[in-house]
Amino acid sequence: MIRLQNIEKVYRTDTVETLAINGISLDIAKGEFLSIMGPSGCGKSTLLNIMGLLDEPSKGSIKIADQDITRFSDQQLAKFRNQKLGFIFQSYHLINDLQVLDNVELPLLYRAGSAKERRELATEALAKVGLSNRIKHFPTQLSGGQRQRVAIARAIVGRPQIILADEPTGNLDSAMGNEIMDILINLNKNDGTTIVMVTHDENMAHKTHRLVRLFDGSQVQ
Amino acid sequence: MFKHLFKLIWNKRKQNFLFLSEILVSFMVIFAVFSLLVFYYLNYIKPNGIEYEKVWSIQYSNPLKTSNVDSLETFYENVRRTIKALPQVQELSFSVSNYPYSNSHSTTGFTYKGKELSPIDNYMIEDDYHKVLGMRLLSGRWFNKEDKIGKKRNVVINSTLKQAMFGDAEAVGAVVGADNEKETWKVIGVVADVKASGDFLPAGKGFYKRLDSGAFGWIGTILIKVSPDADAAFESRLHKLLARTIQNSNLEIQHLEDMRDSTNEDTIIPMIICITVAGFLIINVALGLFGVLWYNISQRRGEIGLRRALGATGSSVSFQLVSESLMLATLSIIVGSFFALQFPLLNVFNVPTAVYIIALLLSIAFIYLLVIFCSLYPGKQAAAIHPAIALHEE
Numbered sequence: 001m002i003r004l005q006n007i008e009k010v011y012r013t014d015t016v017e018t019l020a021i022n023g024i025s026l027d028i029a030k031g032e033f034l035s036i037m038g039p040s041g042c043g044k045s046t047l048l049n050i051m052g053l054l055d056e057p058s059k060g061s062i063k064i065a066d067q068d069i070t071r072f073s074d075q076q077l078a079k080f081r082n083q084k085l086g087f088i089f090q091s092y093h094l095i096n097d098l099q100v101l102d103n104v105e106l107p108l109l110y111r112a113g114s115a116k117e118r119r120e121l122a123t124e125a126l127a128k129v130g131l132s133n134r135i136k137h138f139p140t141q142l143s144g145g146q147r148q149r150v151a152i153a154r155a156i157v158g159r160p161q162i163i164l165a166d167e168p169t170g171n172l173d174s175a176m177g178n179e180i181m182d183i184l185i186n187l188n189k190n191d192g193t194t195i196v197m198v199t200h201d202e203n204m205a206h207k208t209h210r211l212v213r214l215f216d217g218s219q220v221q
Numbered sequence: 222m223f224k225h226l227f228k229l230i231w232n233k234r235k236q237n238f239l240f241l242s243e244i245l246v247s248f249m250v251i252f253a254v255f256s257l258l259v260f261y262y263l264n265y266i267k268p269n270g271i272e273y274e275k276v277w278s279i280q281y282s283n284p285l286k287t288s289n290v291d292s293l294e295t296f297y298e299n300v301r302r303t304i305k306a307l308p309q310v311q312e313l314s315f316s317v318s319n320y321p322y323s324n325s326h327s328t329t330g331f332t333y334k335g336k337e338l339s340p341i342d343n344y345m346i347e348d349d350y351h352k353v354l355g356m357r358l359l360s361g362r363w364f365n366k367e368d369k370i371g372k373k374r375n376v377v378i379n380s381t382l383k384q385a386m387f388g389d390a391e392a393v394g395a396v397v398g399a400d401n402e403k404e405t406w407k408v409i410g411v412v413a414d415v416k417a418s419g420d421f422l423p424a425g426k427g428f429y430k431r432l433d434s435g436a437f438g439w440i441g442t443i444l445i446k447v448s449p450d451a452d453a454a455f456e457s458r459l460h461k462l463l464a465r466t467i468q469n470s471n472l473e474i475q476h477l478e479d480m481r482d483s484t485n486e487d488t489i490i491p492m493i494i495c496i497t498v499a500g501f502l503i504i505n506v507a508l509g510l511f512g513v514l515w516y517n518i519s520q521r522r523g524e525i526g527l528r529r530a531l532g533a534t535g536s537s538v539s540f541q542l543v544s545e546s547l548m549l550a551t552l553s554i555i556v557g558s559f560f561a562l563q564f565p566l567l568n569v570f571n572v573p574t575a576v577y578i579i580a581l582l583l584s585i586a587f588i589y590l591l592v593i594f595c596s597l598y599p600g601k602q603a604a605a606i607h608p609a610i611a612l613h614e615e
């Protein structure tokens with residue numbers, strides 16, 4: 001599903017050059033649930049952003065869903081992200097000025113479809129994460145776990161083949177974290193969604209199919 | 222997308238309040254300035270109604286002690302003959318001091334068939350007045366010798382007054398006067414409007430009555446049309462001749478062309494001040510808008526990064542930001558237009574409705590252009606925000 005070959009990522013600032021990713025090759029199968037672990041600053045988010053086409057690698061090639069996206073234009077990348085990928089972030093990244101339902105509809109705004117369809121899909125996605133009774137709330141009126149569930153609903157509303165989650169349980173207590181984890185596991189099992197998850201939590205990582213450890217930009221396991 | 226953006230700005234109406242009121246205030250200022258400019262412009266493109274080149278006015282004070290009509294008439298007929306005898310003088314008419322560009326007004330007004338017609342400029346002139354000024358008769362006739370016989374009360378009215386009284390119907394032959402008084406006049410002619418207060422102001426309603434000879438004691442103005450070769454030397458000769466003919470009088474010769482220029486300046490100078498002040502205000506507002514939008518974008522980097530991650534292209538992000546500004550501007554414009562429309566509805570300044578409508582449309586277009594201008598660059602900057610970095614920051 002995702003094939004990374006010899007990915008390198010160098011961040012250059014005025015004074016220093018940081019080698020965030022140093023020659024990583026990774027093959028992720030369709031329907032796989034993969035977790036990535038490693039100490040802070042080892043390049044986990046960077047790697048995930050590269051898989052999510054939010055960032056370009058300095059070197060190496062990426063193939064996602066059998067498409068070589070190396071030569072994609074800004075427009076093609078945007079469309080690809082919109083249709084094939086779903087993102088979940090550690091800090092949720094909800095728009096506080098929009099109600100839960102409108103936040104979940106967000107990815108659908110960037111593709112064709114009627115307002116009614118959007119409403120239906122978003123309501124359905126919220127039902128899946130057990131938030132049907134909060135659709136008119138604003139994000140600031142929700143708990144952290146609820147917010148993360150909204151973010152998951154937003155990630156799945158467009159029925160992506162791949163979900164990329166960057167520490168989705170990082171800000172939550174273990175009970176909430178387990179709840180989120182269960183939702184992801186169900187998505188992977190029932191819908192066959194490929195999931196790549198960055199985590200600091202060994203317990204969470206062990207619930208997934210495969211664990212990849214990074215250290216200083218390189219894969220160590 | 223439209224509904225989505227509307228929800229977004231509606232939910233943020235408190236934060237957007239500054240932006241909204243800034244646009245509302247500038248909209249009102251722009252509307253006021255445009256109303257003035259449109260008013261002046263619509264007047265400006267209308268004909269002057271007179272040929273003021275080579276028309277001179279002679280102001281004099283009556284030196285005669287007598288109030289005997291015959292001796293006054295004899296004296297001033299001699300003055301008339303003396304001036305007309307000069308080859309450079311083509312036409313001559315005595316007049317009351319409220320001739321065009323004189324800045325002097327004599328107004329009357331009355332209710333005619335229930336229509337309030339005041340103010341009406343009341344001109345008292347002679348048979349050749351229209352020849353001196355090159356006024357254009359639209360229908361009927363001008364005064365002639367016959368109007369002197371008996372006590373005929375004939376009047377020539379201008380086109381504006383004719384429209385106000387009769388609309389498109391025939392005016393010549395009608396008998397007019399105040400509803401509540403016996404005094405009436407018969408309309409014998411309609412002349413084209415004369416913009417007596419300068420090129421930028423309306424002609425107003427004009428009522429032209431024939432001077433009778435008893436008026437020579439107080440009228441004080443002679444208008445003459447001189448030939449193209451009448452120069453400064455001629456003017457000083459004329460002045461000396463006048464001094465000999467009307468002794469012990471304060472005499473002053475003025476050129477209507479100069480008087481027109483100074484009358485126009487009375488309008489233009491305040492207009493320029495007004496435009497300059499408004500211009501500075503607009504520059505300030507533009508910088509303010511630019512700043513607000515710029516700040517907005519720096520505050521919303523996370524949201525922009527998120528939208529990019531979820532499938533927005535760079536151009537759809539900048540389109541979104543420009544659209545949001547335009548929608549906010551629209552809200553202000555709706556409120557502003559409500560206030561602006563009160564001016565024609567309540568007829569506050571007695572200015573034609575068309576002036577306000579044109580000014581309103583121009584103001585709307587101006588505000589939209591201003592907002593587009595101020596949001597294009599911040600919008601472009603937003604499109605360049607790198608999603609990974611923007612999401613990383615929070």
Ligand SMILES: Nc1ncnc2c1ncn2[C@@H]1O[C@H](COP(=O)(O)OP(=O)(O)OP(=O)(O)O)[C@@H](O)[C@H]1O
Binds near residue numbers: 013045610613
């Ligand atoms: N935009 C950037 N500019 C410069 N350096 C960067 C940038 N983003 C990340 N880095 C550097 O790249 C390295 C990897 O960062 P990354 O965010 O991928 O770490 P991480 O493994 O996700 O850490 P954490 O667990 O703390 O989130 C770090 O050394 C970081 O300083």
Ligand SMILES: [Mg+2]
Binds near residue numbers: 044045046166
């Ligand atoms: Mg990270």
